[in-house]
Amino acid sequence: MTTKSIFKAARVANADVSGWLEHHAVVVEDGLITAVEPASNLGSVEDSCDVYDLGDVSLLPGLVDAHCHMHCSATWDAQALALTENNQQLTIRATNNMRKAVLAGTTTIRDIGSKNEVAFPVRQMIKNDHVPGPRLLLAGTPITITAGHCWFFGTEADTEAEVRTAIRTQVKLGANVIKMMATGGMFTPTANPRLPQYPVEVLKAAVEEAKRMNVPIVTHTLSAQGVKNVVEAGVDHLIHARWYDSDPTKGLNYDPETVKKMADQEQWVDPTLGHALLGQEAKERGEKGPMDPHWAVSFKVVEEPEHIETLLKMHDAGIRFTSGLDMGMAYGTHDRSAANSWAYVEKLGFSEWKAINTATIGTAEALGLNKEIGSLQRGMIADMAAFDGDPAMNIRDLDRASTVVQSGKLLKLKNTVLV
Numbered sequence: 569m570t571t572k573s574i575f576k577a578a579r580v581a582n583a584d585v586s587g588w589l590e591h592h593a594v595v596v597e598d599g600l601i602t603a604v605e606p607a608s609n610l611g612s613v614e615d616s617c618d619v620y621d622l623g624d625v626s627l628l629p630g631l632v633d634a635h636c637h638m639h640c641s642a643t644w645d646a647q648a649l650a651l652t653e654n655n656q657q658l659t660i661r662a663t664n665n666m667r668k669a670v671l672a673g674t675t676t677i678r679d680i681g682s683k684n685e686v687a688f689p690v691r692q693m694i695k696n697d698h699v700p701g702p703r704l705l706l707a708g709t710p711i712t713i714t715a716g717h718c719w720f721f722g723t724e725a726d727t728e729a730e731v732r733t734a735i736r737t738q739v740k741l742g743a744n745v746i747k748m749m750a751t752g753g754m755f756t757p758t759a760n761p762r763l764p765q766y767p768v769e770v771l772k773a774a775v776e777e778a779k780r781m782n783v784p785i786v787t788h789t790l791s792a793q794g795v796k797n798v799v800e801a802g803v804d805h806l807i808h809a810r811w812y813d814s815d816p817t818k819g820l821n822y823d824p825e826t827v828k829k830m831a832d833q834e835q836w837v838d839p840t841l842g843h844a845l846l847g848q849e850a851k852e853r854g855e856k857g858p859m860d861p862h863w864a865v866s867f868k869v870v871e872e873p874e875h876i877e878t879l880l881k882m883h884d885a886g887i888r889f890t891s892g893l894d895m896g897m898a899y900g901t902h903d904r905s906a907a908n909s910w911a912y913v914e915k916l917g918f919s920e921w922k923a924i925n926t927a928t929i930g931t932a933e934a935l936g937l938n939k940e941i942g943s944l945q946r947g948m949i950a951d952m953a954a955f956d957g958d959p960a961m962n963i964r965d966l967d968r969a970s971t972v973v974q975s976g977k978l979l980k981l982k983n984t985v986l987v
Contacts, residue, residue, distance in 0.1 A: 571597070571598060571618075571976065572595070572596070572597045572616065572617045572618070573595075573596045573597075573617055573618045573619075573620065573976065573978070574593050574594070574595050574596070574610065574613070574617045574618070574619045574620065575593060575594045575596065575620050575622060575627065575952065575954075575971075575973065576591075576592075576593045576607045576619070576620065576621045576622060577591075577592065577593075577594075577622045577623070577625050577626070577627035577954060578590070578591060578623065578624045578625060578626075579625070579626040579627065579958065579960075580592035580593070580594060580604065580627045580944060581626075581627065581628045581629060581924075581928075581943070581944055582944075583604075583943055583944070583945040584925075584929065584943065585628070585629065585921070585924060585925045585928050585929045585942070585943055586921050586925060587921065587960075588626070588960065589604065589606075591606060591607050591608070592604060592605065592606055592607060593605060593606070593607040593610055594627065594944055594950070594952065595610075595613075595617070596950040596973070596976045597976075598976065599949060599950055599975040599976035599977070600947060600948065600949060600950055600976065601944060601945060601946055601947065601948050601949075601950050602946060603946060604944055604945060604946070620971075620978070620981065622954050622970075622971055622982070623982075624956075625954040625955060625956055625957075625970060625971065626954065626955045626956075626957065626958050626959055626960070626965070627944070627952055627953075627954045627971075628673075628924065628928060628944075628952070628953050628954070628955065628959075628966075629928040629929065629932075629941065629942050629943050629944055629948075629951060629952060629953070630673060630674065630675025630676060630702075630928075630941065630951030630952055630953050630972070630973075630974065631673050631674040631675065631676075631891070631905050631906065631927050631928060631953060632674070632675075632676045632677075632891060632927065632928060632931040632932050632935065632937075632941065632942060633669075633674050633676070633677045633678070633891055633892060633893055633895065633905040633908070633927075633931070634678045634680075634805075634838055634890040634891060634892035634931050634934060634935060635678065635680060635807060635838050635840060635890075635892025635893060635894050635895065636669075636677045636678065636679040636680070636682075636892075636893070636894075636895040636896065636902070637679065637680075637681045637682055637721075637894070637895060637896030637897065638662040638665050638666055638677075638679050638682045638686070638687060638690060638895070638896065638902070639658040639659070639661055639662040639665075639682045639683060639686045639687070639721070639896065640661075640682075640895075640896025640897060641661060641896065642665075642895065642896050642897065642898065642899060642900050642901040642902060643898065643899075644850075644855070644856045644898050644899070645898075646896060646897055646898050647755055647898075650720060650721060650755075651720050655683065655685045655686060658683060658686045659685075659686045659689065659690065662682065662686050662687070662690050663690055663693070663699055663701075665895070665896070665902040666690060666694065666699070666700075666701035666702060666704075666902070667699065667700050667701060668901070668902045668903040669701070669702050669895070669902040669903060669905070670700055670701050670702045670972065670974060670979060671700070671903070671968075671969075671972060671979060671980050671985060671987075672902075672903035672904070672905065672906075672967075672968040672969055672972075673905075673906070673953030673955070673968065673969030673972050674702055674902075674903075674905040674953075675702050675703060675941070675951040675952075675953065675972070675974045676702055676703040676704075676705075676932070676935070676937065676941055676951065677702040677703070677704055677705070677895075678704075678705040678706075678707075678744075678745060678892075678935055679704060679705070679706050679707065680707040680710065680745060680747040680786060680807070681707060681709070681710040681718060681721065681722070681747055682706075682707075682708065682709070682721065683708075683709060683721045684708040684709050684738075684741055687704075687706050687708050688706065688708060688741055688742055690704075691704040691706055691742075700974075700979055700987040702974070703941070703951075703974075703975075705744040705745055705935060706742065706743055706744055706745070707738065707743055707744075707745045707746060707747035707786075708738050708741055708742075708743050709721060709722050709723045709738070710722045710723070710747040710748065710749055710788070711723050711725050711731060711734045711735070711738075711746065711747065711748045711749065711774070712724060712725070712748070712749040712759075712765065713725070713726050713749070713765045713766070714726055715758040715759070716749055716752065716756070716758075716759050716765050717749040717751070717752050717753035717755065717756045717759040717761075717765065717788060718749060718753065718755060718756055718759075719756065719758070719759075720756075722749070723737070723738070727770075728769065728770045728773045731748075731766070731770055731773060731774050731777075732773060732774070732777045735774060735777045735778055735781070735785075736777070736781070739781045739783055743783065744783060745783055745784050745785070745786060746774070746778045746783055746784070746785040746786070747785075747786055747787070747788070747807075748766070748771070748774055748785065748786075748787045748788070748803075749765055749787070749788045750764060750765060750766055750771060750787040750788060750789045750794045750797060750798050750803075751763060751764055751765055751788065751789050751790045751791045751793075751794035752765060752790070752791075752864065753788055753790060753862075754790075754861075754862045754865070755897065757862070757863070760864045761790040761791060761810075761812060761862055761864050761865060762790070762791050762812045762813065762814050762815075762816060762864045762865070763791060763793070763794075763814055763864075764791065764793050764794045764797055765794075766797070767797070768797045768800050768801055771787070771797055771798060771800075771801035771803070772800075772801045772802070774801070775801050775802050775803055784804040784805070784936070785803050785804055786803060786804055786805035786806070786807055786838075787803045787805075787806060787807060788807045788808060789806050789807065789808055789809055789810070790808055790810045790812055791810070791811070791812045791813075791814060792811045792812060792813060792814070792820070792821035792822070792823060793814055795809055795810075795811060795823075795826060795830075796823065796826050799826050799829050799830045799833070799835065800829075802833060802835075803835065804835065804836070805835065805836045805837070805838060805890065805934065806830070806835060806836070806837045806838070807837075807838050807840070807892070808838070808839070808840055809837045809838075809839065809879075809882070810875060810878075811823070811878050812864075812865065812870070816864060816865075816867040816868060817867055817868050818868055819868055819870045819874060820870055820874055820875075820878060822878045822881065824881070824885070827881065827882050827885045827887065828885060830882075830885075830887060831885050831886035831887055834888075835887075836887075836888055836889070836890050836934045837882065837887050837888070837889055837890070838889065838890045838891075838892035839879050839889055840892055840893065840894040841879075841908065841911035841912070841915055841916070842891075842893045842894075842900070842904070842905070842906075842907035842908035842909075842910065842911045843893050843894040843895075843897055843899070843900035843907070844872070844911070845907055845910060845911045845914070845915070846899040846900060846901070846904060846907050847898055847899040847900075849899075850899045876915055876916065879916060880916060880917075883916065888930070888934070889912070889926060889930075890926070890930070890931045890934045891905065891908040891909065891926050891927040891930070891931045892908065892931075893905050893907060893908055903968055904967075904968075905927070906927070906966045906967050906968075908923075908926075908927060909923035909924060909926070909927045909959070909963055909966050910923075910963055910964060910966070912926060913963040914963070920959060920960045920961070920962075920963045921960055923963055923966075924959060924960065924963075924966065927966075928942050928943065929942035929943045930942075949975055949976075950973055950974075950975060950976040951973065951974055951975065952971075952972070952973040953969035953971070953972050953973075954969055954970055954971035954972075955967065955969055955970065956970050970982055970983045
């Protein structure tokens, strides 16, 4: 039986997510958008449809987030819990986190670092409509060296042969993307974020293996040499893309030539600024902040303005940024993907519409999904999120959605949860 619905709103995003269509309606049939037109044009069509007049809200495509750890708690002690909770506990946490995410308006998420025993079953339960959750692209366990970054929920692989085997295993399990830890990270005391974990030759082999199996590959990178290595190797996306010098007594070592090559190769970057913003605001509220600085960066602390300066240089050089919160890390709560957009406006100086575009059609393009999701136009999957207020005027109005539609199914209506 055909299901046809109409969603009216005072403001509806236009096809390229750059402005509002005033007093428009989105017509949805069998999970797809069939029309976007002025509400006044509908006439008798309304008589045969379920009509939802959302009122004075801003109706956008569902948000898209490119960086999640579904099983992590997003609390100040996220590291301790990730180390000590068993798979059953982590699965319950992940299921709840994915519910929170979709009900906040994030209808598509790329999870790039969760246990295989957790991530793949949760995705299947969402697909089978047993629990609500976003559309999920999964890496499953990230690939790291022995005792390397996130080893406690990763696959440890040291040699080229081990890395190739790890990639094949993840794809066999159903991974849509491969995640590698190209450098150490702040979340792991036994890893060094200032140093590469893999030489270029191994990274090139990983890229070759991922391409052979037709999946993209993304890399966690915090050091200058790590960035250079993954750019030379030709990975698809860089996560964080920070420029720590290998010398612990020095700060950053930004290299414009590497950035030029990155731009020429059209490699995307996820700066994860929203997560940092939420942590700062938690501290300002008097909450216990994220863990102390990692030992490798505590000798020479690099303040945020220095990182912002390098990101602005990268942006000006033509690097495109995705919207990725690093959900699950301390204070990166799964219902706050919108904080990415806040950070782009408040820290990088993006216009509100540029930030909104990045959080929707821009990141959908980075994930190769922009022909299916990310905009409100005929033929697209009906993923929608309505926000009270006008985020094009005040980006903080882009927060937890009041109405959420996923693949045409109404999950939340005017702040009432329906699932």
